Amino acid sequence: MDKHISSQFDAELNSISTRVLEMGGIVERQIQWAVQALVEEDGALAKQVLDAERAINELELGIDADLSTTIARRQPTARDLRFLIGISKTVSNLERAGDEAARIARMAASIAESGHGRRLPVAELRLAGELAATLLRRALDALARLDVEEAVTIMREDDRIDVEFNGFVRKLVTFMMEDPRTISPSLDLLFVAKAIERIGDHAKNVGEIIIYIVKGLDVRHAPIEQVESVVR
Amino acid sequence: MDKHISSQFDAELNSISTRVLEMGGIVERQIQWAVQALVEEDGALAKQVLDAERAINELELGIDADLSTTIARRQPTARDLRFLIGISKTVSNLERAGDEAARIARMAASIAESGHGRRLPVAELRLAGELAATLLRRALDALARLDVEEAVTIMREDDRIDVEFNGFVRKLVTFMMEDPRTISPSLDLLFVAKAIERIGDHAKNVGEIIIYIVKGLDVRHAPIEQVESVVR
Numbered sequence: 001m002d003k004h005i006s007s008q009f010d011a012e013l014n015s016i017s018t019r020v021l022e023m024g025g026i027v028e029r030q031i032q033w034a035v036q037a038l039v040e041e042d043g044a045l046a047k048q049v050l051d052a053e054r055a056i057n058e059l060e061l062g063i064d065a066d067l068s069t070t071i072a073r074r075q076p077t078a079r080d081l082r083f084l085i086g087i088s089k090t091v092s093n094l095e096r097a098g099d100e101a102a103r104i105a106r107m108a109a110s111i112a113e114s115g116h117g118r119r120l121p122v123a124e125l126r127l128a129g130e131l132a133a134t135l136l137r138r139a140l141d142a143l144a145r146l147d148v149e150e151a152v153t154i155m156r157e158d159d160r161i162d163v164e165f166n167g168f169v170r171k172l173v174t175f176m177m178e179d180p181r182t183i184s185p186s187l188d189l190l191f192v193a194k195a196i197e198r199i200g201d202h203a204k205n206v207g208e209i210i211i212y213i214v215k216g217l218d219v220r221h222a223p224i225e226q227v228e229s230v231v232r
Numbered sequence: 233m234d235k236h237i238s239s240q241f242d243a244e245l246n247s248i249s250t251r252v253l254e255m256g257g258i259v260e261r262q263i264q265w266a267v268q269a270l271v272e273e274d275g276a277l278a279k280q281v282l283d284a285e286r287a288i289n290e291l292e293l294g295i296d297a298d299l300s301t302t303i304a305r306r307q308p309t310a311r312d313l314r315f316l317i318g319i320s321k322t323v324s325n326l327e328r329a330g331d332e333a334a335r336i337a338r339m340a341a342s343i344a345e346s347g348h349g350r351r352l353p354v355a356e357l358r359l360a361g362e363l364a365a366t367l368l369r370r371a372l373d374a375l376a377r378l379d380v381e382e383a384v385t386i387m388r389e390d391d392r393i394d395v396e397f398n399g400f401v402r403k404l405v406t407f408m409m410e411d412p413r414t415i416s417p418s419l420d421l422l423f424v425a426k427a428i429e430r431i432g433d434h435a436k437n438v439g440e441i442i443i444y445i446v447k448g449l450d451v452r453h454a455p456i457e458q459v460e461s462v463v464r
Contacts, residue, residue, distance in 0.1 A: 058453075060453075085320075092321075221290075
């Protein structure tokens with residue numbers, strides 16, 4: 001992800017980067033499986049997602065430990081330090097996205113068990129889930145290339161997921177009012193939608209991290225128009 | 233929060249610590265006000281919470297920038313480095329807790345506007361909100377003293393908030409089924425409960441950070457019994 005004069009330092013950075021991308025790949029798959037488990041009422045697949053959570057947690061702990069060791073040993077400054085801080089924040093976002101996948105899987109298991117799935121508007125969430133998983137992968141690809149233009153595009157697209165979420169909540173309210181017996185499983189679905197929306201937020205956060213690493217600017221709370229004018 | 237031989241470094245650490253505690257104080261107040269705005273249907277107070285969000289964001293950006301500068305300039309290792317990394321993670325947790333307070337305030341404004349407050353079980357959330365705000369303050373007090381015993385206690389107490397949350401969701405389902413017209417405002421309340429539960433999670437995270445700084449152990453995904461045996 002980054003070039004450096006010390007080849008040993010380079011090797012350390014590459015090793016860390018590779019594992020972050022590996023972790024990202026696992027999280028992306030977890031999200032896809034969790035949503036699939038929900039839509040297809042596949043309790044066994046939901047359980048598989050929950051079992052794999054441990055691997056993500058272990059990657060997080062391992063990468064974070066290596067980041068501390070690298071900072072202590074290499075004493076990086078400027079962009080190298082921003083890169084390591086950015087990677088640390090990315091790992092935290094990936095772990096939290098993994099938590100959201102686990103939440104979706106728990107809801108999927110609960111809905112599969114209740115047998116209410118057929119009566120619920122689960123299919124609507126398939127697209128939103130795929131959108132969020134794809135956005136997260138694109139964010140990590142952009143991080144690998146340190147591509148600030150793509151980072152801004154990702155930040156913009158997260159807004160689309162938020163709009164989808166609000167629309168879904170409105171539909172769900174109508175749905176529950178028409179048949180109050182669906183209220184309890186509908187709330188499970190609401191938490192799934194919320195988890196998907198949060199995954200989009202994590203992708204957006206990675207976009208902000210890329211801009212921080214490359215430009216040295218912390219754009220976390222800046223309006224998107226301002227971010228665009230800075231980057232382009 | 234920490235002792236060090238270089239008095240200049242000490243001064244930098246103290247300045248950062250002071251601002252983290254200041255930020256924590258603001259976030260705690262934001263949570264209390266947001267819950268109060270909800271319970272008392274006080275739209276003006278809710279707006280006040282939303283207006284103050286900017287101050288929290290600026291504190292986050294400022295403290296994070298100083299942390300990077302201090303790491304680059306002082307090149308800390310071992311416990312000093314863990315302390316700075318821990319503070320950075322604490323700031324991130326505080327900012328996210330502040331986001332949750334803003335979410336509560338937005339829901340409070342929406343409920344106040346709708347005039348549905350009297351028909352909703354809002355009072356139940358007052359206690360949960362106070363519990364979460366208090367837990368966050370205790371976590372920051374424990375961070376100031378680097379008190380690992382208290383850190384473990386806080387991690388345990390977060391479980392209580394989670395239990396309260398699950399009980400509240402069940403009550404809310406019954407409530408909505410009895411009167412489906414309350415479904416839409418009840419969902420606002422559900423998101424408030426979720427936000428309170430997340431604030432508890434942030435307090436718990438600060439507990440884990442304290443153990444990381446003092447013991448050098450990353451206990452984020454360890455069972456609480458294991459954490460206790462390590463600390464005591």
